[in-house]
Amino acid sequence: MLTTDEVLKAALERAAALKRGDAESLVRLLHPKFCWISHKGDRFDRDTYVRSNIGGQNNWHSQTLEHPTITIFGTTAVLTCIVTDDVSTMAGRRQNRMPMTQVWIHEDERWLLIAGHAGPLL
Numbered sequence: 001m002l003t004t005d006e007v008l009k010a011a012l013e014r015a016a017a018l019k020r021g022d023a024e025s026l027v028r029l030l031h032p033k034f035c036w037i038s039h040k041g042d043r044f045d046r047d048t049y050v051r052s053n054i055g056g057q058n059n060w061h062s063q064t065l066e067h068p069t070i071t072i073f074g075t076t077a078v079l080t081c082i083v084t085d086d087v088s089t090m091a092g093r094r095q096n097r098m099p100m101t102q103v104w105i106h107e108d109e110r111w112l113l114i115a116g117h118a119g120p121l122l
Contacts, residue, residue: 078102
């Protein structure tokens with residue numbers, strides 16, 4: 001039986017990998033066909049997402065998930081929450097708070113993030 005606790009654990013591991021700047025751990029959590037749409041409308045595949053967030057334009061200090069709700073449909077899970085990103089960019093350090101949706105799939109005995117979207121800013 002697949003549980004919401006497993007999905008939340010994977011989502012928190014992803015946030016921790018961003019904070020640590022740990023590309024290897026981040027890649028392990030992202031499906032090869034991963035896609036993401038940022039709050040600015042930027043679109044990323046797995047490679048461009050990792051490059052942007054690890055050693056790229058973003059330096060993560062933390063990411064917190066408020067009131068996560070997870071619904072499992074077979075081997076697919078949808079996580080929704082309000083996220084607060086504490087991140088530094090070329091424009092300086094800021095905290096962005098916004099709705100976020102993540103779609104996780106259970107494959108090869110683990111949860112992999114296949115798609116996500118954050119925004120608009122609150």
